[in-house]
Amino acid sequence: MLVALALGFALADTTWLTGDWVMTSGDRCIEEHWTAPSANGQLGMSRTVKGGRTVEFEFLRIETRADGTFYVAQPGGRPPVDFKLISDTPSELVFVNPGHADHLARIMYRREGDDGLFARVEGRQGDKSFAVDYRYRRPANNASSLCGSVK
Secondary structure, eight states: OOOHHHHHHHHHTGGGEEEEEEEEEEEEEEEEEEOOOOOSEEEEEEEEEEEEEEEEEEEEEEEEETTTEEEEEEEEEEOOEEEEEEEEEEEEEEESSSSOOOOEEEEEEEEETEEEEEEEEEEHHHHHHHEEEEEEOOOTTTOOSSSSOOO
């Protein structure tokens, strides 16, 4: 019980991730939505819309377990891949892939003020390292979605 409480308090520090986030680049729009954390988990989803069509989606969660806190990604609904929390501050979370079951090795989220979120994924594609940055903003009008609305 004490272990669960200690791990649950770590998730209370992720409330800044809660809500809607959006990023646009050309005709591509990426949005993430995160629920408020419970004592042992926080759920999220992401989708990328290009040319008015969803081209990628991902189910996400941050969960506490007896052996730590994990970011669990399921891109395209595929089987989950775990990334263990290795660093957390009041404004940043860093996760690494302990099993290397995926080409991604590291995921980082950083709060940037009240309306900004910076995310970075790092990994290897073959013998080359890569990093991809995402700069999200909160939707100004609290719209439920700014990507891919059907008219």
